[in-house]
Amino acid sequence: xxxxxxxxxxxxxxxxxxxxVTCSQNMNHEYMSWYRQDPGLGLRQIYYSMNVEVTDKGxxxxxxxxSRKEKRNFPLILESPSPNQTSLYFCASRGLNTEAFFGQGxxxxxx
Amino acid sequence: xxxVTQLDSQVPVFEEAPVELRCxxxxxxxxxxxxxxxxxxxxxxLLLKYLSGSTLVKGINGFxxxxxxxxxxxxxxxxxxxxxxxAEYFCAVSAWGSNYKLTFGKGTLLTVNP
Numbered sequence: 684x685x686x687x688x689x690x691x692x693x694x695x696x697x698x699x700x701x702x703x704v705t706c707s708q709n710m711n712h713e714y715m716s717w718y719r720q721d722p723g724l725g726l727r728q729i730y731y732s733m734n735v736e737v738t739d740k741g742x743x744x745x746x747x748x749x750s751r752k753e754k755r756n757f758p759l760i761l762e763s764p765s766p767n768q769t770s771l772y773f774c775a776s777r778g779l780n781t782e783a784f785f786g787q788g789x790x791x792x793x794x
Numbered sequence: 795x796x797x798v799t800q801l802d803s804q805v806p807v808f809e810e811a812p813v814e815l816r817c818x819x820x821x822x823x824x825x826x827x828x829x830x831x832x833x834x835x836x837x838x839x840l841l842l843k844y845l846s847g848s849t850l851v852k853g854i855n856g857f858x859x860x861x862x863x864x865x866x867x868x869x870x871x872x873x874x875x876x877x878x879x880x881a882e883y884f885c886a887v888s889a890w891g892s893n894y895k896l897t898f899g900k901g902t903l904l905t906v907n908p
Contacts, residue, residue, distance in 0.1 A: 714894040723803070725884065725900035726838075733894065773837065775896075780845065782828055783886075783896050785838040 685710050689774050689786035696764055696793055704759045704789050706774030712784075714777045715757040716741065717749065719770040720788075726773065732757055764793045796821040796887050800899035808907050809877055815870040815902045817885035827868040828886040828896070829859055838884065844868065855879065880906045 687708045696702050708715065716731035718741075728741030732751040746768055748760040757776075761768060769792050777783040801816040819825060829841040842853025849861040859870045868885060885899040 716894075716896075718898075723900065725800075726898040728895070728897075731895070777894055777896065779894065780826065780890075782840045782843050785830075787837040 685784060687774055687776050687784050687786040689772075689789050692787060692789060694789060694791050696791070698765055698793055699763050702761050702764060702791075704761075704772060704774075704791070706757045706759065706786060707755050708757075708774075708776035708784065709755065710776060710778065710784065711754065712776035712778050713754070714779075715751070716775050716777075716783075717747070717757070717759045718773045718775065719743065720773060721770050729759070729772075764791075766793045769793050796825065796889055796895070796897045798885050798887050798897055798899035800883075800885050800902050802902050803900065804903045804905070806905045806907060807875055810874045812873050813871065813875050813879075813904065815883050815885075815904065817868045817870065817899060819866050819868065819885070819887040821866075821887060821889055824890045826888045826890065827859075827861060828888070829853065829857070829868075829870050830884045830886060830898075831855075832882045832884065832901075834881070841870070841883070875904070875906045877906050877908060879904060 690705045713734050717729040718726040727743045730749040732738045772789045774786040775783040797820045799818045827844040830838040831841045842851050844851045844861045852858045882901045888896045
């Protein structure tokens with residue numbers, strides 16, 4: 684079954700404590716991206732990757748890092764989380780000229 | 795650059811009534827268009843997509859959308875809604891060619907009342 688798997692689904696952490704949200708896809712897609720969803724703002728792209736070792740900033744990259752060492756994995760790293768990064772996060776993968784497939788989301792709360 | 799405007803942030807309707815969720819886009823090149831649905835506490839699920847060909851696209855759960863190039867619109871319609879259609883709906887656009895970027899609208903919350 685084609686899927687994008689994110690972990691964890693829920694996370695509560697404290698300000699400044701580094702965390703990683705994992706994302707893995709099994710469709711051999713080249714393109715992967717991270718979005719955050721906030722009420723009234725829709726989905727905004729944080730970072731994306733066109734292929735292994737190729738990453739670039741999206742619309743709201745401040746405070747986030749990513750890496751793409753393998754085609755299937757695209758982790759999102761928050762080196763020093765702050766309360767304004769409390770949000771619902773989605774990982775997505777996409778082939779050329781097709782729709783994007785989304786993970787189930789990670790609800791992050793930073794206190 | 796591409797952008798998407800969803801004209802209604804909330805649409806309340808009664809069960810079995812028709813509904814239209816409006817979406818307009820802006821792009822300097824030809825586009826692919828998508829509608830996604832997000833049920834409460836779930837991820838995003840593809841409802842339908844326009845890649846090429848017929849401008850009337852049919853999707854899951856009885857939804858359809860029509861691509862109108864001259865009006866740069868891609869409105870979503872359903873002739874008779876159910877309580878279970880209550881969800882948030884997102885319109886998204888992607889430019890043709892090698893650009894993978896998918897740009898989303900801010901979403902429309904459809905609430906179906908009995």
